[in-house]
Amino acid sequence: HHVQLQSEALKEWKQHIEPKKNDIESIKKDIVSHTLETLCRNPYNLDKMAVYQATAHAVRDRLLEDWNLTQEAIHQQxxxxxxxxxxxxxxxxALDNALHCLEVKDAYKQSVKDLGFSLEDLLEQERxxxxxxxxxxxxxxxxxxxxxxxxxxxxxxxxxxxxxxxxxxxxxxxxxxxxxxxxxxxxxxxxxxxxxxxxxxxxxxxxxxxxxxxxxxxxxxxxxxxxxxxxxxxxxxxxxxxxxxxxxxxxxxxxxxxxxxxxxxxxxxxxxxxxxxxxxxxxxxxxxxxxxxxxxxxxxxxxxxxxxxxxxxxxxxxxxxxxxxxxxxxxxxxxxxxxxxxxxxxxxxxxxxxxxxxxxxxxxxxxxxxxxxxxxxxxxxxxxxxxxxxxxxxxxxxxxxxxxxxxxxxxxxxxxxxxxxxxxxxxxxxxxxxxxxxxxxxxxxxxxxxxxxxxxxxxxxxxxxxxxxxxxxxxxxxxxxxxNGITPRRWLYQANPALRELITETLGSKKWVTHLDELKNLKKYAEDKSFQKKWIDVKLQNKTRLADWIKTHLDISVDPHALFDIQVKRIHEYKRQFMNILSVIYRYKNIQLLSAEERKELTPRVVIFGGKSAPGYYIAKMVIKLITTVAQVVNNDDSIDNLLKVVYIPDYNVSLAEIIVPASDISQHISTAGTEASGTSNMKFVLNGGLILGTVDGANIEIRDEIGEENIFMFGTLSDKVADIRHHQKYHGVPMDPNLQVVLHAIQAGEFGGFETASVFGPLINTLTYGGDYYLISADFEQYLDAHDKVDALFKDKTTWAKKSILCTAGMGFFSADRATREYxxxxxxxxxxxxxxx
Ligand code: 9GP
CATH class of the missing domain: 3.40.50.2000 (Glycogen Phosphorylase B;)
Incomplete structure (x- = not known):
């Protein structure tokens, strides 16, 4: 460590430093001075990155005041x-989060606008x-x-x-x-x-x-x-x-x-x-x-x-x-x-x-x-x-x-x-x-x-x-x-402005942001028609925001009125994205068989995947390849009347999650029972009024207990039965679910990407047969399809769906990171x- 010098004069002068102000004039001055001095840029030599940097520096100055105060307080106490x-x-x-925590976002938005920029553009500059x-x-x-x-x-x-x-x-x-x-x-x-x-x-x-x-x-x-x-x-x-x-x-x-x-x-x-x-x-x-x-x-x-x-x-x-x-x-x-x-x-x-x-x-x-x-x-x-x-x-x-x-x-x-x-x-x-x-x-x-x-x-x-x-x-x-718990600041307050405003207006205060249990007071509006309408409208706004993102970045058109069914998380065999895409193939083949009349009854779906595979995880990479191949075929098949779309969102990360999470109708958390320790995105989705399709695993169980079992779609083998089934498979082979059999045949027959591609999927399909279906995809498949049918049926009943969605958010107080941190x-x-x- 350096030799520490003490300066009485500095201590004295510290008193003369004015706290930074958060009015628009002061903010503008700070941004301009950071542009000129910190970054050495000038008004005719700017780009969004530079203005983002200058803005970030201005916010950071404010954060640092608190940082120093905190260190002093802890040192003394x-x-x-x-x-x-x-x-x-x-x-x-960090920028958007800091603006929200310091409650200066509106002032910054205006300041940046006055200087000729859009804050939303600047936020996008940050890595x-x-x-x-x-x-x-x-x-x-x-x-x-x-x-x-x-x-x-x-x-x-x-x-x-x-x-x-x-x-x-x-x-x-x-x-x-x-x-x-x-x-x-x-x-x-x-x-x-x-x-x-x-x-x-x-x-x-x-x-x-x-x-x-x-x-x-x-x-x-x-x-x-x-x-x-x-x-x-x-x-x-x-x-x-x-x-x-x-x-x-x-x-x-x-x-x-x-x-x-x-x-x-x-x-x-x-x-x-x-x-x-x-x-x-x-x-x-x-x-x-x-x-x-x-x-x-x-x-x-x-x-x-x-x-x-x-x-x-x-x-x-x-x-x-x-x-x-x-x-x-x-x-x-x-x-x-x-x-x-x-x-x-x-x-x-x-x-x-x-x-x-x-x-x-x-x-x-x-x-x-x-x-x-x-x-x-x-x-x-x-x-x-x-x-x-x-x-x-x-x-x-x-x-x-x-x-x-x-x-x-x-x-x-x-x-x-x-x-x-x-x-x-x-x-x-x-x-x-x-x-x-x-x-x-x-x-x-x-x-x-x-x-x-x-x-x-x-x-x-x-x-x-x-x-x-x-x-x-x-x-x-x-x-x-x-x-586990999640922070309501990033995962509702920041990521879902429309819902934030509706909740704050309805509850009459922002207390919920630090006392998430307050959300329980939304329960009394669950059957209120005009509240439901506002609630549905918020969801639609968020789905539209995601649909726009998908159109701009992937050039795929999806209808925000369709059911958005989302599974985003790391790709892993135990998380069973494989089972999800197999069920999508089943759905696709089913649509092909339906008459025009029958199709009118069907709920249009957009199935969204996202997540990274470890670079050396061969089977997980094959799962991605299968999903993207199925997406190609399904999205280009004009004969299915847009009843199904499959989207793979590349490079899933925290910033994308902030757009994706508020936009789900259904999110999937379908690990083999006993394998997912908790899961935390399940909490984020439900907090934002998304329903869960999930297994009896990890925190899904406690989410069910908090929001009520009628507000969650649960299925699958229970964790205490998994070992028996695995043991049985070892000696008697895997009893293959008949619907799953049809799906596997379709892949093997080259319906997705032709014969050459089909051979690529060989090792993936083998994980279900040779040496046993370790993650119980076959064992759970029938129940999984049934659960999907229930989702489809319920989605047609907008009122009941809205009520459940409200009760989801209202029941999530327990899953605040504040509660978890206090427990620690x-x-x-x-x-x-x-x-x-x-x-
Ligand atoms: O797989 C778990 C996940 O279920 C849990 O939500 C998360 C946070 O507790 O930890 C994950 N575990 C690991 O990444 C490795 O132990």
Whole structure:
């Protein structure tokens, strides 16, 4: 750290700085001065990007006032703080969100207009901060929004990837291709603050030696190896209706080695910059896998780099308060967002024992009172395991510590359960495979005081399946549920202005924005004809907005009066987009058979898909190819009277979700029961008055309980039956649903893209037959088609549909990220809000 200088004069002069004003004249002046001074552009040399940047800078100045106020308040009050460690933050765009949170959007709109521009145009200039894969990263962003809004002294820690999740392109053949997402382009990112004063060194490789410390005790010491520097970048997170402002601190890797002049002079140019490039590579790219662990060395290094820098920073701040180590758990709570930051557990133990000289048991007591762990998946392929030889090479001291943590844990375990080798093997942090593996989820359980799942069913499943053996030792209290939540600011207030206005006008205040339970007061209007009419009109506006987007970007015409049926999420076998497109083929073939009379009875449908596949996930990529191929055929078939359209929206991301989510009549959340831990887009759709077609899985179940089972279309095998069916299939083959059989034949017969393409789909179809239909598509198909029929029938009854749609929104109070964050604060972090002025 830099030498910190104090300046009384500066403190004094600070008093003379006027707070920024939010009237139109002041805003215009600020935008112009940022244009001229910050950007050095002039009135005859402008473009939308420049004006966006200038506007963003003006807003950021306002945010920074709150940011500074917040830091001062927390510094003075010195409360317990919470740190949310997450390898992913899927933030999306910042400008519109900040304008809403600061409640200055109208003033900015007018100011920008006066200067000759349209605010909506400028908002489109901003690149999404897409530092996450899907639900897990977006959840982290929602929780940061809630923590800021509720004035919790909470910071996020993450990595500043230079490339976020790739940009998806659907090529002319209908396949996904990937383009790097260089979001930190030459224009610069006005939403981050480089902190060149906040840097730490992070070590890799090397060896372990014994050393005698100041007290004359012998301690292990991690020596040698490579060092990389972590530099902080702060991203302010606006809160709503408060002067508090949150923060996400992202680490970027820099080389500690300077330019190698010797190689340069030898003419070896590549070599002269190799070290720099190598170090910086560490944080260059986000791994693009959702719910899938690949076990790459660079990823392990990212995880340690992240954890090491974050802990150094947390400890630096703690030491500034001159408190003793034993007070650390009273001042610091650390939440591990999935297993990705689990190395923080052995790392803190190492710091306390090797560097700070604490005894093992005292250190371990501190560690286990600081950390808590959120599990987000039970899928075996998603659970992180690191090979022991790789860990030994990159983190030799941590590997020893993990062995010791495991040894002491197993010793205690064995005292309770004697002579059960099998059981000890099953709970061991080390898996005795070849090579051995470190089971990160087990390490996280052993090193945390509380483990939580993310929806009721999921939290049960981790108790009865994933961590069932641990319950025997710890008892059930250590394992709790905190059902996920979403921020109503971005996902209703910002994304759905028409509904925002209708709700606010109807309820007579904006209280719902921070007290989402208030939405329950909409229930009494559910059968009110004139309210229903307004409600339907809002939905139509939002569908028209999406239809326009589809026309402009994809040149497909869709009728906003048709039923909009949407499934947008990462492409994964367990999410069963495959089942969806198979049912679309069934629908298409059915329409072909109908007479003109029968067709009049049919509800026109627009089936919309969106989502990225991991670049190396072959089957998921085939699913995309099948969807785009079916879309080609269906959309160009004039004989079906526009009764069906299929749209694949490329490059699904947060900003597109803001347009798509408010426009659904039906959204699909149809994972095989027991596989989707929670889902969070289900909450977003229902909050915006969309009905769900879903399985009895994840948070769908609690959504049903909150909004009423008559307001949701549910179907499919229940989670406790899945294992039996799989077992049965293994020995008796897959009983193929007859309607599904017809659909598969149609694909195989080349009805979609001809024979050549049909052969491409072979491996995809095989996932239903050879070795069993693991995700139960055949088993659920009939019920799925029935559910679709019910949807069709109900959509004709506009009044009943409107009533259900209203009751959907009205019942969603529970799913606010504010409720979820409060639960974390109360049940896990023992955290209280700090005191700061309201807006
Ligand atoms: O797959 C889950 C998803 O169901 C959940 O909503 C989200 C947030 O809790 O986490 C996802 N899990 C992962 O991405 C990997 O564990």
């Amino acid at each position: 010195n409360p317990k703080r919470c740190y949310y460690l997450s390898m992913e933050f899927l933030i999306g765009r 999404d901060a897409a530092l996450g894969n899907g639900g897990l990263g977006r959840l982290a962003a929602c929780y940061m929004d809630a923590a800021a809004t509720l004035d919790y002294p909470t910071w996020g820690y993450g990595l500043r990837y230079q490339y976020g999740i790739f940009k998806q392109i659907i090529n002319n053949e209908g396949y996904q291709t990937e383009v790097p997402d260089y979001w930190l382009n030459a224009d610069g990112n006005p939403w981050e603050f480089p902190r060149s004063d906040i840097k730490y060194e992070v070590q890799f490789y090397g060896y372990v030696a014994t050393k005698v410390n100041e007290k004359g005790e012998s301690r292990m010491s991690w020596e040698g190896g490579d060092k990389v520097q972590a530099m902080a970048y702060d991203v302010p997170i606006p809160g709503y209706d408060t002067k508090g402002c949150g923060n996400i601190r992202l680490w970027s890797a820099k080389s500690l080695k300077t330019f190698d002049f010797a190689s340069f002079n030898d003419g070896d140019y590549d070599r002269s910059v190799a070290d720099q490039k190598n170090a910086e590579n560490l944080t260059s790219v986000l791994y693009p896998n959702d719910n899938h662990n690949v076990g790459k060395e660079l990823r392990l290094k990212q995880e340690y780099f992240f954890v090491s820098a974050s802990l150094q920073d947390i400890i630096y701040r703690f030491k500034h308060t001159n408190a003793a180590w034993k007070e650390f758990p009273d001042k610091v709570a650390v939440q591990l967002n999935d297993t990705h930051p689990t190395l923080a557990i052995p790392e803190l133990q190492r710091i306390l024992v090797d560097i700070e000289g604490l005894e093992w048991d005292d250190a371990w007591d501190i560690v286990t009172r600081v950390f808590a762990f959120t599990n987000h998946t039970v899928l075996p392929e998603a659970l992180e395991c690191w090979s022991v030889p790789m860990m030994e090479k990159i983190l030799p001291r941590h590997m020893q510590i993990v062995y010791d943590i495991n040894l002491f844990f197993l010793q205690k375990f064995e005292k309770v359960f004697q002579n059960d080798r099998g059981l000890l093997n099953r709970v061991s942090i080390i898996e005795e495979s070849n090579p051995q593996q470190v089971r990160m989820a087990y390490l996280a359980v052993v090193g945390s005081h509380t483990v939580n799942g993310v929806a009721a069913l999921h939290s049960e499943l981790i108790k009865t399946e994933l961590f069932s053996e641990f319950i025997k030792y710890y008892g059930p209290e250590k394992f709790i549920n905190i059902t 604060a109360d049940k896990i972090w023992n955290l209280k809000p700090f005191t700061i002025e309201k807006k």
